[in-house]
């Protein structure tokens with residue numbers, strides 16, 4: 001039985017396809033439309049999933065949408081009912097859109113199928129939003145049973161849930177309701193510190209190590225009333241998201257010493273301290289929720305999903321606290337992953353199909369490499385037709401050549417294998433470089449990403465070597481855990497760093513792996529498994545053979561504001577627009593110096609909205 | 612991965628062969644086809660307009676002669692659209708069409724702003740005050756709330772049946 005999962009209309013629309021419970025394909029719409037966080041109905045991602053599975057005409061058995069639209073609409077109406085006469089402007093914008101489009105999901109699905117020549121399947125499933133998240137976290141996990149914690153902005157009414165999962169059964173046992181939401185609270189601080197909601201949360205987390213938690217008590221006294229079980233209530237007098245277009249209001253600004261930071265303006269000590277404070281409070285709540293989830297379910301394993309599960313610093317703390325024996329987080333923890341969860345919830349929950357016990361302690365996400373791959377023949381034909389000089393290599397030579405280029409301080413764009421599902425590039429659509437280089441961080445930021453970032457890059461290391469570099473002995477295949485760099489690798493702090501300029505501060509070397517060591521001596525780790533991604537593993541292994549260090553920089557293959565590249569053509573475009581030195585397309589390696597001159601009609605920098 | 616799958620996927624998401632720059636002949640042919648399409652569309656729109664105008668003139672106008680003027684205006688507009696499509700499909704007609712879309716969009720926005728606020732004022736506002744008097748607050752605004760020991764809602768007693776997945780609520 002083949003079920004297509006779909007998530008849409010909020011942010012990061014996506015589609016995923018399962019066949020008898022096995023994950024076949026999954027991708028976010030933004031990768032195809034080239035619109036970051038595209039929230040439109042994911043017709044391209046749906047078309048891709050059907051193509052990957054070879055589905056034609058009437059071969060699809062069901063479609064699962066990732067939430068219950070009518071319940072969600074009810075929540076929206078209740079929200080207006082609770083704040084009228086305020087909220088009129090927001091009502092005039094939201095309600096017509098709901099009446100015109102968002103309430104008619106089956107019609108939206110049918111229109112896409114019609115354009116693809118696929119008949120509409122009989123069954124359409126609508127799992128609850130948080131059940132979709134929970135299903136995406138539990139069913140692909142390596143556990144036979146688990147507690148599941150989902151925390152995000154909001155679904156229908158739920159903003160957090162605790163589920164008890166065993167075999168095929170996934171049962172919601174506790175939930176917290178809108179408008180009291182940890183995801184929205186974090187987004188409110190994201191907005192207030194001048195970053196974009198739904199994409200800047202990562203930056204806020206990256207800013208936190210520069211600050212002191214001086215506002216943490218104020219947050220706990222005036223903003224959020226937290227119980228020992230991790231449940232909480234928020235002070236709604238401080239927020240604007242119920243009846244307006246801003247996350248916070250004037251009361252919030254009064255409480256935190258002035259108005260919100262305008263986007264792109266200078267980051268001050270206040271923003272750093274706010275970032276640290278909300279990070280500390282978030283971690284405290286997540287740990288309390290996890291303890292409570294363990295008490296309520298009695299399970300030894302924890303699965304997590306929802307946007308807050310992408311907070312890898314909190315995840316690192318959770319792992320360290322050892323509240324659960326094992327932890328697994330869905331790599332596409334945000335709403336994109338809801339597409340996959342919806343399909344899995346339909347299969348196991350609605351159809352009551354059994355879930356085989358996970359084999360060899362492995363998850364079934366296939367490394368999250370669930371998107372399109374392009375064959376060498378196709379790439380070769382493209383390069384030839386366009387006249388782009390390239391050299392084709394056999395696997396061994398390929399890995400050695402790339403490793404040598406890294407050692408020569410080249411910056412390399414890597415586009416090979418299946419595209420990753422989820423927000424992180426995990427070695428198949430990545431830009432890679434030498435983590436040992438003190439200059440590499442600013443080179444990659446300014447010449448490739450075109451940004452000045454206070455966040456260091458993330459490392460990819462051989463799975464077996466992780467404990468040589470970091471104080472962690474667990475796997476982190478999806479870059480969802482933060483851990484300290486080993487003490488003997490670190491360099492002591494020089495003077496009072498808090499008085500230094502932010503960008504000077506970030507560029508100070510802190511370890512023998514300066515490009516990936518954050519100011520608090522931590523790193524966001526990806527461990528690479530030979531069986532899951534042999535190509536990427538081979539590159540790092542070859543680099544280790546050459547230099548003695550099985551670790552490199554891995555950052556997503558895009559420029560600021562652009563979705564991660566999908567096709568070799570996207571990759572080539574990005575390669576030529578930036579100062580990258582080498583491009584890997586499948587088995588081909590391209591050198592910048594040998595490429596024909598690159599011309600574009602318009603200034604591409606205006607093509608992407610800054611995130 | 613089989614080569615069939617690979618081909619199918621590439622055709623679906625990366626059809627670079629089809630996206631190649633057209634030759635001058637292909638571009639010229641595409642322009643001719645586009646103009647023909649616009650011409651056809653303009654003529655159809657004119658025919659529909661003339662039919663409606665005729666209904667006003669000969670139908671309603673037969674009983675109420677004042678309505679004949681609507682028929683005459685309608686027929687003039689329809690004829691103008693039809694003629695512009697035949698004479699200048701990619702120029703004048705395309706501009707008229709763009710103008711109509713812009714006007715239709717703003718008429719839609721205007722209607723929304725005209726029709727939706729009364730619902731807000733006559734439904735949401737009074738009910739808000741009624742609920743407030745009845746102390747119903749779905750948003751649970753009390754802060755802090757020492758009366759509650761937990762803010763988790765217990766759903767463990769709820770039966771979560773397979774049929775639940777087929778409902779949109």
Ligand SMILES: [Fe+2]
Pocket residue numbers: 129133152153154155306307334335338
């Ligand atoms: Fe969500």
